[in-house]
Amino acid sequence: MGSRSSHAAKIPDVDSIRRETGFSQASLLRLYHRFRALDRTGKGYLSRLDLQQIEALAVNPLGDRIIDSFFPDGSLRLDFPGFVRVLAHFRPVDEEEDGNRDPKEPEPLNSRMNKLRFAFQLYDLDRDGKISRHEMLQVLRLMVGVQVTEEQLESIADRTVQEADEDGDGAVSFLEFTKSLEKMNIEQKMSIRILK
Amino acid sequence: MLRAALPLLGLPLAGAGATEKPTQEPGSPGEPPPGLALFRWQWHEVEAPYLVALWILVASLAKIVFHLSRKVTSLVPESCLLILLGLALGGIVLAVAKKAEYQLEPGTFFLFLLPPIVLDSGYFMPSRLFFDNLGAILTYAVVGTLWNAFTTGAALWGLQQAGLVAPRVQAGLLDFLLFGSLISAVDPVAVLAVFEEVHVNETLFIIVFGESLLNDAVTVVLYKVCNSFVEMGSANVRATDYLKGVASLFVVSLGGAAVGLVFAFLLALTTRFTKRVRIIEPLLVFLLAYAAYLTAEMASLSAILAVTMCGLGCKKYVEANISHKSRTAVKYTMKTLASCAETVIFMLLGISAVDSSKWAWDSGLVLGTLFFILFFRALGVVLQTWVLNQFRLVPLDKIDQVVMSYGGLRGAVAFALVILLDRTKVPAKDYFVATTIVVVFFTVIVQGLTIKPLVKWLKVKRSEHHKPTLNQELHEHTFDHILAAVEDVVGHHGYHYWRDRWEQFDKKYLSQLLMRRSAYRIRDQIWDVYYRLNIRDAISFVDQGGHVLSSTGLTLPSMPSRNSMAETSVTNLLRESGSGACLDLQVIDTVRSGRDREDAAMHHLLCGGLYKPRRRYKASCSRHFISEDAQERQDKEVFQQNMKRRLESFKSTKHNICFTKSKPRPRKAGHKKKDGVANTEATNGKPPRDLGFHDTAAVILTVESEEEEDSDSSETEKEDDEGIIFVARATSEVLQEGKASVLTAIKMVKLSSKELGTCLEISRTRI
Numbered sequence: 001m002g003s004r005s006s007h008a009a010k011i012p013d014v015d016s017i018r019r020e021t022g023f024s025q026a027s028l029l030r031l032y033h034r035f036r037a038l039d040r041t042g043k044g045y046l047s048r049l050d051l052q053q054i055e056a057l058a059v060n061p062l063g064d065r066i067i068d069s070f071f072p073d074g075s076l077r078l079d080f081p082g083f084v085r086v087l088a089h090f091r092p093v094d095e096e097e098d099g100n101r102d103p104k105e106p107e108p109l110n111s112r113m114n115k116l117r118f119a120f121q122l123y124d125l126d127r128d129g130k131i132s133r134h135e136m137l138q139v140l141r142l143m144v145g146v147q148v149t150e151e152q153l154e155s156i157a158d159r160t161v162q163e164a165d166e167d168g169d170g171a172v173s174f175l176e177f178t179k180s181l182e183k184m185n186i187e188q189k190m191s192i193r194i195l196k
Numbered sequence: 197m198l199r200a201a202l203p204l205l206g207l208p209l210a211g212a213g214a215t216e217k218p219t220q221e222p223g224s225p226g227e228p229p230p231g232l233a234l235f236r237w238q239w240h241e242v243e244a245p246y247l248v249a250l251w252i253l254v255a256s257l258a259k260i261v262f263h264l265s266r267k268v269t270s271l272v273p274e275s276c277l278l279i280l281l282g283l284a285l286g287g288i289v290l291a292v293a294k295k296a297e298y299q300l301e302p303g304t305f306f307l308f309l310l311p312p313i314v315l316d317s318g319y320f321m322p323s324r325l326f327f328d329n330l331g332a333i334l335t336y337a338v339v340g341t342l343w344n345a346f347t348t349g350a351a352l353w354g355l356q357q358a359g360l361v362a363p364r365v366q367a368g369l370l371d372f373l374l375f376g377s378l379i380s381a382v383d384p385v386a387v388l389a390v391f392e393e394v395h396v397n398e399t400l401f402i403i404v405f406g407e408s409l410l411n412d413a414v415t416v417v418l419y420k421v422c423n424s425f426v427e428m429g430s431a432n433v434r435a436t437d438y439l440k441g442v443a444s445l446f447v448v449s450l451g452g453a454a455v456g457l458v459f460a461f462l463l464a465l466t467t468r469f470t471k472r473v474r475i476i477e478p479l480l481v482f483l484l485a486y487a488a489y490l491t492a493e494m495a496s497l498s499a500i501l502a503v504t505m506c507g508l509g510c511k512k513y514v515e516a517n518i519s520h521k522s523r524t525a526v527k528y529t530m531k532t533l534a535s536c537a538e539t540v541i542f543m544l545l546g547i548s549a550v551d552s553s554k555w556a557w558d559s560g561l562v563l564g565t566l567f568f569i570l571f572f573r574a575l576g577v578v579l580q581t582w583v584l585n586q587f588r589l590v591p592l593d594k595i596d597q598v599v600m601s602y603g604g605l606r607g608a609v610a611f612a613l614v615i616l617l618d619r620t621k622v623p624a625k626d627y628f629v630a631t632t633i634v635v636v637f638f639t640v641i642v643q644g645l646t647i648k649p650l651v652k653w654l655k656v657k658r659s660e661h662h663k664p665t666l667n668q669e670l671h672e673h674t675f676d677h678i679l680a681a682v683e684d685v686v687g688h689h690g691y692h693y694w695r696d697r698w699e700q701f702d703k704k705y706l707s708q709l710l711m712r713r714s715a716y717r718i719r720d721q722i723w724d725v726y727y728r729l730n731i732r733d734a735i736s737f738v739d740q741g742g743h744v745l746s747s748t749g750l751t752l753p754s755m756p757s758r759n760s761m762a763e764t765s766v767t768n769l770l771r772e773s774g775s776g777a778c779l780d781l782q783v784i785d786t787v788r789s790g791r792d793r794e795d796a797a798m799h800h801l802l803c804g805g806l807y808k809p810r811r812r813y814k815a816s817c818s819r820h821f822i823s824e825d826a827q828e829r830q831d832k833e834v835f836q837q838n839m840k841r842r843l844e845s846f847k848s849t850k851h852n853i854c855f856t857k858s859k860p861r862p863r864k865a866g867h868k869k870k871d872g873v874a875n876t877e878a879t880n881g882k883p884p885r886d887l888g889f890h891d892t893a894a895v896i897l898t899v900e901s902e903e904e905e906d907s908d909s910s911e912t913e914k915e916d917d918e919g920i921i922f923v924a925r926a927t928s929e930v931l932q933e934g935k936a937s938v939l940t941a942i943k944m945v946k947l948s949s950k951e952l953g954t955c956l957e958i959s960r961t962r963i
């Protein structure tokens with residue numbers, strides 16, 4: 001695939017991205033093409049509007065929040081490394097990789113912890129490290145259809161927070177969040193095979 | 197038919213020999229004619245059904261006796277106990293009657309005993325899990341069975357050439373291949389019986405079990421092909437026959453599946469119209485599924501595949517169409533029939549083993565077969581898994597492979613097939629019968645007994661039987677949405693893409709055709725169930741000594757501990773909303789505590805209420821089906837909400853606010869409404885169903901006026917004070933968009949009326 005490797009050279013900082021995210025050359029190339037395809041006006045970066053153009057995202061209840069997660073800290077431009085960094089969270093977990101990993105290096109982006117952290121950030125909008133009942137209620141409102149009344153929603157939100165909340169502060173911290181999901185197969189539920 | 201049933205059944209009592217009491221003779225010569233007989237013994241007339249009933253009764257009583265001792269049942273799987281019981285009974289019958297009377301007859305087995313079990317598994321098969329793992333299942337079923345058959349047959353033939361099998365076993369290569377084909381198939385009945393008690397994780401279970409169901413086509417083809425080759429004589433087999441054999445594999449499997457799907461379609465269609473005749477709904481389900489089985493059997497197609505596909509295909513529509521009570525009836529009846537059939541099968545297996553006139557022993561053959569089936573199964577599994585792991589998201593590790601190879605149990609299907617062999621064409625039949633009996637006994641007893649400790653020792657991931665916590669449920673939905681979104685961002689068109697396309701097709705055409713119109717709308721059931729459960733909670737609250745009048749608010753029961761096990765809380769609803777495979781024949785009953793009801797209410801609510809992610813939906817055993825109309829409606833709602841929020845975010849200074857809250861809507865009790873219409877809606881429990889358009893408009897006006905008045909009120913309100921509407925505030929610009937305002941109005945109306953059915957009436961008139 002001679003032509004492909006020359007394309008790889010077009011990706012700026014390809015080596016550092018690879019090291020940081022762990023994507024294979026082929027995946028990175030595919031993502032780069034997708035990045036360019038999304039960037040319709042050829043600016044070299046993506047704006048919120050570009051992502052909002054994806055029709056399927058418009059009918060996804062969490063679509064807006066996910067778009068927001070691509071733009072951390074209120075920035076308005078999404079460059080390719082940033083794009084890939086977020087998607088790296090969804091790489092399937094490779095257990096051999098895990099075993100060979102140098103424990104001194106930072107955790108790979110697709111570790112269980114980091115996947116959970118990504119999900120946590122979707123809930124915790126004000127970034128205070130806790131999901132309050134209010135934030136839980138907001139997410140519930142997004143995800144539940146209109147035929148459920150607000151009282152029912154409130155009691156569900158109450159219950160959810162109470163279930164996970166161990167120290168009784170009325171909010172779910174990241175550790176409590178992790179604990180409540182310890183039985184769930186996060187590696188499978190938050191991975192997309194194509195991103196190997 | 198009853199006459200045919202006769203030879204199968206046993207009267208396992210000492211009176212076995214005397215199955216017929218002599219009837220009173222009308223009078224021998226020399227005696228005065230008897231007067232009116234006060235009492236006559238009519239055994240002849242009731243003999244056949246009586247025996248059938250007695251047989252089943254014995255089996256059930258045996259089950260009760262087994263379960264009296266917990267220790268025994270936790271160690272020994274029920275199938276073992278039943279086979280041993282059968283052996284014992286057979287021995288008694290033999291001793292008393294001097295001949296073995298009752299056998300597992302292939303006709304009865306295939307026509308009456310096998311269909312309920314297969315139907316039960318097909319109907320309650322978790323389809324999402326099944327289709328997720330379909331690649332692996334098909335590989336094991338087709339490739340694996342072929343591999344097993346050929347290698348075992350060839351190895352046995354090699355054994356004969358090497359002289360380890362006595363020459364009195366007259367069998368050629370073809371005979372051994374025939375034998376290999378029938379002994380190599382993993383048996384669904386045995387797998388179900390043993391794995392049920394072991395509770396391995398779902399993926400493993402569905403792969404082994406799916407394999408046992410789907411390999412029926414391969415077994416049927418191989419068996420028939422080899423049988424006809426044997427009958428033709430090996431000299432007459434031509435090359436075209438081999439090709440025909442291969443072609444027949446496709447014909448049998450695809451034909452069987454097609455028959456099943458046709459009947460599924462018919463079943464779904466007929467249940468659409470049974471609104472006035474609810475009582476026949478369970479009957480329809482059973483009849484049409486059974487008809488599918490018989491039709492496939494008649495056409496020499498794979499009957500098991502037909503029934504499986506019928507169950508898988510029709511479930512969604514049938515569950516939507518039939519009434520709640522019919523659903524329960526269907527479920528219970530299926531489980532009962534399947535359990536009963538399984539019991540009878542194992543018992544008959546035991547009994548049939550006793551008849552030594554039917555088999556002949558050859559040690560070389562028996563031991564060789566045992567060794568080869570284990571060895572080649574393990575080898576086959578390892579090879580196939582290695583290939584499959586290149587393609588799977590979650591690879592199957594070594595422990596899974598061990599369980600899979602060890603869990604390849606043979607059972608009654610093999611036995612029935614071997615009995616069907618024609619002794620004139622296959623002279624070695626008796627030896628094959630003996631070998632089959634030994635193999636089946638070995639797998640069911642020895643492997644069945646040891647698989648539990650093995651699973652524990654290997655620390656295989658067990659299935660999660662505890663009910664999923666609310667957190668898990670909610671977050672699972674979140675993850676599904678996230679994944680769908682990420683896939684959209686990446687632009688990936690994989691498995692999920694095709695699933696999505698299928699679901700679109702289903703939405704547009706199939707569901708409209710096959711589902712009752714009223715099932716399109718989101719059912720009121722959610723509200724009904726929630727209401728009923730609330731009442732039950734109140735009752736249980738009172739039972740526990742609380743006083744309803746004096747309580748300020750029912751406190752939520754203490755949270756379930758994360759390690760709570762299943763005994764107290766496995767309920768129908770929770771199982772259906774959870775992700776576990778519902779194939780357990782034993783679990784029907786529910787014991788619910790107050791906390792569980794509350795949980796059940798929450799689960800019901802979430803299941804029914806949560807937006808379904810576009811590409812994945814938790815099919816499993818959920819009754820709460822959101823129809824295609826709802827999906828479009830849901831998409832529209834989400835779209836509207838998102839758009840509104842984006843507009844808001846342009847106006848608000850903070851980036852992170854998703855949406856501002858509207859003016860807090862006060863509770864029904866204390867607030868005066870401006871508009872009379874809205875007022876009556878608020879106070880009436882049940883507003884009239886056909887709320888016309890003008891009412892809607894009136895409410896819109898109310899909304900607008902209220903909104904504009906208080907538009908200056910602060911944006912963020914503490915929600916502890918009052919109830920808050922979960923819709924974005926309708927700013928004046930947005931109100932001018934026709935749809936948005938109506939949507940808002942609709943939401944207002946819904947909130948005020950709290951009548952789901954009404955809401956949908958309105959939404960239907962508008963959207």
